[in-house]
Amino acid sequence: MPPSTEPVLAAVDLHKTYGNRIFGKSGGVHAVAGVSLTLKAGETLGIVGESGCGKSTLARMLVGLERPDRGEVTFHGKPFASGRGSIPRDVRRRVQMVFQDPLTSLNPRMTVLEIIAEPLDVHGLAASRQARRAKVGELLELVGLAPELMNRFPHEFSGGQRQRIGIARALATEPEVIVCDEPVSALDMSVQAQVVNLLADLQRTLGVALVFIAHDLAVVRHVSHRVGVMYLGRMAELGPAAEVYGTPAHPYTKALLSAAPIPRPQARHRERVILAGDPPSPVDPPSGCRFRTRCHQAQDLCAEQAPELTGPHAHLAACHFSVPAA
Amino acid sequence: MAKPAPATSDERAPAALEVRDLKVTFNTSTGAVPAVRGVDLVIRPGETLALLGESGSGKSVTARAIMGLHDQPHVDVRMERAMVGGRDLLAMTPENRRLLRGSAMTMVFQDALSALNPVLTIGDQIGELFRVHRGASRKEARERAVDLLELVGIPAARDRVRDYPHQFSGGMRQRILIAMAVALEPALLIADEPTTALDVTVQAQILRLIDRLRRELGTAVLLITHDLGVAAEVADRIAVMYAGRIVETSPVEDLYDRPAHPYTEALLAAIPDLDRPSSELLAIPGTPPRPGAVGAGCAFAPRCTRSTEICADRLPALTPLVGHPHRTAACHHTEEVLHAAVN
Numbered sequence: 004m005p006p007s008t009e010p011v012l013a014a015v016d017l018h019k020t021y022g023n024r025i026f027g028k029s030g031g032v033h034a035v036a037g038v039s040l041t042l043k044a045g046e047t048l049g050i051v052g053e054s055g056c057g058k059s060t061l062a063r064m065l066v067g068l069e070r071p072d073r074g075e076v077t078f079h080g081k082p083f084a085s086g087r088g089s090i091p092r093d094v095r096r097r098v099q100m101v102f103q104d105p106l107t108s109l110n111p112r113m114t115v116l117e118i119i120a121e122p123l124d125v126h127g128l129a130a131s132r133q134a135r136r137a138k139v140g141e142l143l144e145l146v147g148l149a150p151e152l153m154n155r156f157p158h159e160f161s162g163g164q165r166q167r168i169g170i171a172r173a174l175a176t177e178p179e180v181i182v183c184d185e186p187v188s189a190l191d192m193s194v195q196a197q198v199v200n201l202l203a204d205l206q207r208t209l210g211v212a213l214v215f216i217a218h219d220l221a222v223v224r225h226v227s228h229r230v231g232v233m234y235l236g237r238m239a240e241l242g243p244a245a246e247v248y249g250t251p252a253h254p255y256t257k258a259l260l261s262a263a264p265i266p267r268p269q270a271r272h273r274e275r276v277i278l279a280g281d282p283p284s285p286v287d288p289p290s291g292c293r294f295r296t297r298c299h300q301a302q303d304l305c306a307e308q309a310p311e312l313t314g315p316h317a318h319l320a321a322c323h324f325s326v327p328a329a
Numbered sequence: 330m331a332k333p334a335p336a337t338s339d340e341r342a343p344a345a346l347e348v349r350d351l352k353v354t355f356n357t358s359t360g361a362v363p364a365v366r367g368v369d370l371v372i373r374p375g376e377t378l379a380l381l382g383e384s385g386s387g388k389s390v391t392a393r394a395i396m397g398l399h400d401q402p403h404v405d406v407r408m409e410r411a412m413v414g415g416r417d418l419l420a421m422t423p424e425n426r427r428l429l430r431g432s433a434m435t436m437v438f439q440d441a442l443s444a445l446n447p448v449l450t451i452g453d454q455i456g457e458l459f460r461v462h463r464g465a466s467r468k469e470a471r472e473r474a475v476d477l478l479e480l481v482g483i484p485a486a487r488d489r490v491r492d493y494p495h496q497f498s499g500g501m502r503q504r505i506l507i508a509m510a511v512a513l514e515p516a517l518l519i520a521d522e523p524t525t526a527l528d529v530t531v532q533a534q535i536l537r538l539i540d541r542l543r544r545e546l547g548t549a550v551l552l553i554t555h556d557l558g559v560a561a562e563v564a565d566r567i568a569v570m571y572a573g574r575i576v577e578t579s580p581v582e583d584l585y586d587r588p589a590h591p592y593t594e595a596l597l598a599a600i601p602d603l604d605r606p607s608s609e610l611l612a613i614p615g616t617p618p619r620p621g622a623v624g625a626g627c628a629f630a631p632r633c634t635r636s637t638e639i640c641a642d643r644l645p646a647l648t649p650l651v652g653h654p655h656r657t658a659a660c661h662h663t664e665e666v667l668h669a670a671v672n
Contacts, residue, residue: 053528161616191383192555193632196599196612203609218529221558225601225610248603262533263603264558268581270604271562277537278530281498 010041011079011212012065012098012180018073019060032285034060035071036236039312042180047206047213049227049244051220051259055285057236058216062184065214066100078180096126099173103185105165109157115168116153119143122175142171146201163194170201174209182214187222199226220263224248229317232256235285235293237309242318252320255294292323300324345516345549346372346395346434349410353387353394356403362621364390366573369647370551372517377543377550379560379581382570383617388553391570392519395551396436397426414516432462435510437539439522441502445494451478451505452490458512477508481538500531504538511542518543521553536563557600561585566655569593572618572628575647579656589650589658589667591633627660635662 017038020031035057042048052058063069065076067083067090075082078094099122102108109118119139120129129135140150146167157165166186173181183202187195203226206213217223223230224244231241232253240253251257254276261275278297283289289296295305304323312321353365365387372378382388393399394406395413400423411418413434418426430436438444446454455477456470465473471490478486481504494502503523510518520539524532540563543550554560560567560581567584569577569592577590588594598611615632627633630640639661647659650667660666 053530163616191617192557193383193596193599193613194616196610197614199601200610200612220529221601221603224603258530260603262530264529264532264536264556264562265603266557266561266585266597266600267602268561268585275533277533279534281500281531282528 009044011044012042012214013077013080014038014040014061014065014074015077016074017061017064017071017076019057019064019069019071033236033288034285035064036288037074038233038236038238039074040231040238040241042212042214044179044212045206045210046229047215047227049223049230050214050216050233051218051223051230052233053218053259053282055235055282056233057285058233059184061233062100062182062214062216065180066098066182067094068100092126096122096176097179099176099178099181101166101169101173101181101183101186104189105162105169106157108169109165111157114154114156115139115143115160118157118168119153119172119175122172126176128176138175139171142175143168145174145205146171147197161194162190163197166190166198167201170198170205174205174211178211180212180214182216184216185218186215188217188219195222202226220248220260232259235282235288237293238312238319238321239294240318240320241312242314242320246318250318252314252318252325253294253322254298254300254325256320258297292321294322343415344371344412345374345376345414346370346551347410347412348395348408350408351391351394351411352405352407353390353399354405356405360621361405363623364573364620365394366623368570368573368575370395370568370575372549372551374516374549375543375547376565377540377552377563379552379554379564379567380570381554381557381560381567383555385572385617385620386570387573387620388555388570389521392436392521392551392553396430396434396519398436428462431458432513433515434517434519435513435515437503437506437510437518437520437523439525441499441506441526442494444506445502447494450491450493451497455490455505455509455512458509462513473512477512478505480511480542481505481508482534483508499527500534503527503531503535507535507538507542511546511548514546515548517551518548519551519553522555523552524559525555532559539563557585557596569596572623573620574628574659575657576629576660577656577658578647579653579658583653583656587667589653589656589663590629590660591635591662591666592629594666594669595632595634635665637661 017035019035020033022031038061050058064071083090083094116139119142120135123129123135129138139153143150148167187198215226227244230244230247232239234255240247240256251260258276258278280297283296291307291309292305295301310321310323312319314320348370351365351368355362355364368391380388399406452471452474455474459465459470459473474490475486483489483504524535564581566580568575571592577593595613599613613632618628626641626643627645630636645659645661647657650656650658
């Protein structure tokens with residue numbers, strides 16, 4: 004199904020700071036500091052970034068597991084996840100999540116049947132015991148597992164199979180959006196491709212919109228229609244995958260792409276931008292542009308003023324000196 | 330990594346590492362688990378060999394066995410031959426072998442924070458090497474520690490020797506481990522997934538650092554990795570491991586252009602390439618076998634598209650490829666695989 008134009012899920016100026024109540028005003032971790040994005044039906048939005056850039060916090064806010072301090076998330080235009088009220092039931096049903104570690108996100112004392120049927124029970128989606136069983140069997144087949152396995156426990160499965168169970172559980176409520184937080188990083192490389200292909204197939208057949216969060220640039224490019232690059236809690240660049248990877252506009256994206264190892268020895272002697280140092284701590288982020296401390300283009304303006312995420316078309320970058328792609 | 334085109338290895342010099350027929354078996358309460366089942370490794374001085382494999386393939390066990398870190402009652406380590414920098418490990422007393430660790434052969438671990446002592450300053454930990462192995466004085470040891478931190482690119486080294494591990498970032502800690510590993514100019518440096526815990530921008534720095542030190546000091550590097558990209562960036566040669574055995578060895582260019590083993594071929598087709606996005610990845614069916622649950626034949630046969638009857642019955646030996654003097658593969662259908670790569 005081609006991506007439509009109406010956004011299913013939208014985030015507006017999300018902020019999340021952890022720990023500021025305990026450590027006083029200055030000690031908080033500014034995990035996400037002003038991120039906006041939209042997700043259209045049937046689309047895959049990839050989010051890449053290094054550890055500590057806030058991509059997992061963003062994921063948790065998008066599904067309502069975490070309340071933003073500021074800003075709001077809307078589902079079909081209706082805001083949720085702001086204020087004190089509980090997340091509406093239809094939003095919880097239609098926005099699901101797949102976690103990184105399939106072993107710790109599955110209850111070891113529940114069988115696969117119980118794990119996958121739990122969301123069915125919560126939302127009253129199975130009329131009878133037979134219907135419940137049949138539905139779980141269907142879901143297992145959908146993710147490429149034999150329905151006979153439904154009475155087994157998570158520890159009896161391999162990593163890739165466990166991740167399939169996690170995906171089946173997310174699909175149980177017929178979601179419109181699945182947020183996948185590093186869904187393949189815990190898997191062996193020979194198994195990663197199975198899960199990546201499964202997610203791509205499910206999207207084609209079910210038309211579900213995906214937010215695919217990962218640190219592996221090649222995997223994100225492979226699955227995504229659009230890609231967002233995060234750095235220290237902010238979106239550095241956001242645009243169609245081919246443009247972000249082909250003609251990156253933000254110096255951080257350029258550095259990230261150039262640092263990624265390429266599985267072709269001939270590519271060894273390519274021109275590379277190697278960044279100095281590590282990403283700064285999100286406890287005390289740099290003023291202005293957060294990337295300026297590692298940026299070779301940084302000037303005085305970058306320390307004074309945080310750049311807006313702007314661009315000529317759908318391809319946006321947050322840099323004072325980004326050159327818009329022709 | 331940028332590096333002069335010809336490999337700096339010398340064919341005539343004694344190998345920095347030579348291991349023949351390494352077998353490691355863990356005796357557990359549920360039976361013997363053969364984690365490594367006959368591994369040969371030769372690395373020349375100044376050469377980087379990447380040992381590539383998935384989790385459970387036995388690559389880390391191999392590295393730890395060479396270092397002698399498996400000398401425990403429930404682990405059975407056997408080798409036909411084990412030479413490091415011309416010295417025979419098998420003819421040595423355990424005490425003499427212990428003295429080689431940290432001087433002639435050193436190791437860099439994946440998790441730098443747990444590899445460093447949290448209650449000693451960095452200066453004391455690096456200095457300890459010189460005090461123990463070289464009998465240096467406290468003052469000399471401190472001076473050498475500062476030099477080493479500068480060598481691996483830690484800013485304000487003279488001040489930072491007094492800091493503790495938690496005061497450094499992940500990338501800095503890995504640099505410190507590398508500094509300790511090259512401190513006594515070892516013949517062999519084993520790096521076990523040195524960049525797996527690091528971000529991609531920091532990974533590039535660390536790989537570049539290891540490569541620079543290898544060139545400058547002529548150290549042989551055994552790089553343990555699961556990442557085909559990392560191996561392609563720094564290795565001179567690659568050995569691919571699967572289920573406790575090496576299934577293919579090759580100079581790096583040939584391996585990626587013309588894999589000789591179906592497992593290597595399948596891996597290369599299963600990973601997305603940043604520069605060549607394609608619509609479908611060719612996934613490998615099934616999962617790697619558990620160590621100990623491997624049959625008599627080829628361990629990859631159940632997942633292999635080329636497997637025939639012989640693969641289930643007879644274990645293929647690692648044999649030189651006809652017409653490719655520096656390559657070996659353990660497959661009954663190597664010719665087919667090589668042929669497919671050309672077409």
